[in-house]
Amino acid sequence: MSTVARPDRAARKRLFRKMRQYRAIYLMIVPVFVYFAVFTFYPLGLGVVQSFQRVRLIGAPVYIGTDNYAFVLNDPIFILSMRNSIVVGTVSLFINLAVSLVLAISINEIRNRFAKSLIQTVTFLPYLFSWTVVGGMWLQILAHNGMVNNLLAALGLERLPFFTSSAWGRPVILFTNAWKQAGYFIVLYLASIVSIDPTLYEAARIDGASRMKQIRYIILPQAWPTVKTLLVLGATGVLRNFDQVLMMNRPATKDSIRTLLLYIYEEGITKLKIGTATAAATIVMLLTLVITVVVRRIARYEQDASY
Amino acid sequence: MRTPIFERSERVSRPFRNQLRPAERVFNWVLLMLVFLIMILPMLNVLAISFSSNTASQVADVTLWPKEFSTEGYTFIWNARNLGQAFKNSSFVSVVGTFFTVIISAMAGYVLIQRELPFRKAIATGVLITMMIPGDLTLVSIFSLNKSLGLIDSYLGLILNGLVSAFSIMLMRNYFLSVPESLSESARIDNASELRIFFSIYLPLSLPGLAAITFLDFIGKWNSFMIPLIITTKPELFTLPIILRQLTQPTDSTSGVLQVYDNARMAAIVITVIPLLLLYSLAQRFLIGGLTLGASKG
Incomplete structure (x- = not known):
């Protein structure tokens, strides 16, 4: 031995x-x-x-089994929040991915350096601002008396109820989300486009490929891994929209945009119902985990394993 | 339809051949011009309203230039609505927080590049796992935690929450990895201690990385919304995002003691973004570098 x-x-x-x-x-x-x-x-x-307890004001919390989960899953507001989060979060992610890919390719075609850096700066700036800033800006701009409606009125059109009709709730959220986030994705796409080996274009040019063909057969495939990375990164955030919705919801639009995190916040912090809020949070956590795993599978995404 | 003559003339201007066709270029310019306007007009509108007078800012109009130029929105919001205090709070919390976050991230990043360190893989996994945990989902428990630690309504609470970020640690690690190992090898032969190697070789050679995480962390802390929202109740401790939210709440303007005009609301927004704009103009290179590296390897 x-x-x-x-x-x-x-x-x-x-x-x-x-x-x-x-x-x-x-x-x-x-x-x-x-x-x-x-x-x-x-x-x-x-x-x-x-999430398995009822927290009381006086005395120790009591174990109540899965009552909180039963309450949450039977709460129509939770179900509504879940549907909103999934729909708005997913659509928003795909819009942002697509819009910024188009814009990155488009910006890459500009030869004028000043124009190029100007448009990049202007699209990137809102990414640096918080939702309290961007939300506040758009609440003003899309208000009944705001710039957009004044412009419509000046053109002889009708003012649009951006914050007073539930039909406009989601479009406003999707648009402002793209307005704020696209610049970040553009930066990352451009980084991958710029690093494309120039000899590829050279070879394509000798073969007589037009620039559009080069975009289709060189730039798109080379940028694709970045699309996948951003999809995987974005998937973890699909159910976690909070700042934007808390800032931009109005009584008329709230039910069409309220998200899971808003639900958790209102239950736990506003109403101090710790049990139901944590039960909801646990459900969302598991759901996020499932989404992350599934998206990784679909994207066949391998994380850098060098750690 | 292309004629052979056109073909030939294109071949002459060969350096410019690798471009879109004229019609495509026009389309591209129109698209980007449209995007440019969609991005810039809202910003100009906010700026113009903020520098308009109280009454002019309420008038329905398409404003891209201040009407009845005045700074009364700024003076009102700075004094009457305590934006000055919030500005100080945000600055203090962000600067102190960033300082410690950068130190902690640099040290931890250095640990993760020690190739022969026993249990390095386990340590790295521990750090990476925290990136998978959606911290904002635990906001209710974060509130309970802060309450039991006595951090509600304290600067310490505002600084401590979010002090360590796995993202910054991994970013620092990636910057350290680009430092040539031969440098630390030769220092080790000269019997330099690990700390000495860290301070005299790795830190000076990773200044772009330090700059990147400094700016990124500062922006994150300056914009932090959820933490102050759940752990502050006293107006003296409110940070800028909290004030901005109050200013845009529909109930606030009607029930408040003083009416807040649109120019003051927009002035608050402009004041909040000034430090961010300054930062961007100073450190654009580091910011973009950090973001690109962070997304590709984070």
């Missing part, structure tokens, strides 16, 4: 020596793990525990 254990013990000794040698290095990551333990994993676990 000792003959088997000896190299084992030696290896362990080497490991310990190595770890002692890297003492300072381990210390450098300690704050990160303390933070994640307290602010990420603890709330995650706490949420799951609380």
Whole structure:
């Protein structure tokens, strides 16, 4: 037995020596793990525990089994929020992916450097702004008395009820989302388009391919991996729209755009119904996990495994 | 239809051959011009309203230039609605938070590039897993946590929540990976300690990376909305996003003591984005670099 254990013990000794040698290095990551333990994993676990409890004002919380889940799943507002989140989130993601791909290709065709950087800057800026800013801007611009309606009135057209009719709820959310986010996707698409090997164009040109053909057969395939990456990244956020909807909902449009996070916020923070809010959060978490896995499968997305 | 003569003339101007056809180019320009207008007009409108007088800002019109130029919106919102205090709060919380986030991310990123470090893979997995957890979904538990830690209505709470970001750590790691290993090897031969190698080789050679995460983290903290929303109740601790939200709530303008005119509302928006615009003009290169690297390898 000792003959088997000896190299084992030696290896362990080497490991310990190595770890002692890297003492300072381990210390450098300690704050990160303390933070994640307290602010990420603890709330995650706490949420799951609380979703099975009724939290009372006085005394310890009571275990109530799956009552909260039953309540949430039978709550028509939760179901409505779920439908909105899935529909609006998915449509929004695809619009943003498509619009910014077209714009990136389009911007890439501009030869005038000033015009190019101007349009890139202008499309990118809203990405830096928070939803409180962008939401506030569009609440003003699309108001009954705002720029768009004044323009329509000046043209002799009727003013549109952007915030006072439920029919306009989703279109406004989808449009402003693209307005704010497209610039970010454009930057990433352009980065992949710019890094295309120029000899590919050269070869295509010699073969007599027009520029449109080059876009179709060189640029699109080369940008495709970026589309996939952004799809996978975006999929994790589909059910997590909060800032935009909290900012931009109005009584008339609220039911057509309220999202799951808004539901969780209103249940948990506004109404202080911790149990139902955490149950809803747990359901959404599982749903997000499913969506992430499925989208990764569909996109055949392999994460950089070099870590 | 192309004639052979046209073909030949195109071949003469060969350097410009690799372009769209004229009609396609016109279409492209029209499309981008339209996009440009859709992007810029709202911004100009907001700016113009913010510099209009109280009464002029309420008048229905297409405004792209201030009407009855005045800064009364700015003075009103800065003083009467306490935007000044919120601006100070946002600045303080963002600057202090960013400072610590950058230090923590740089240290953690350095740990993740130690090739011979025992358990490095496990550590990296631990960091990466947190990127998969949708933190905003746990907002109710985050509220409970902050309450039990006594962080509600405190600057410490505003700074601590979101202090560590796996994204920044991975970004820093990616920048460190581009530092040639031969440098640290030779330093190690000279018996330099790991900390010394970190401070005198890796940090100075990764300044673009440090700049990128500094700016990205600052923007994230400046724009942070959900955390202050759930952990602040006292107006003295409100940050800019919270004030902006209150200003645009329909109930607020009718029940408030003072009416808030459109020019003041838009002035608040302009004030909020000024630091972001300054940052962008100063650090565009680092920002874009960081975002591109972050998405490709994050």
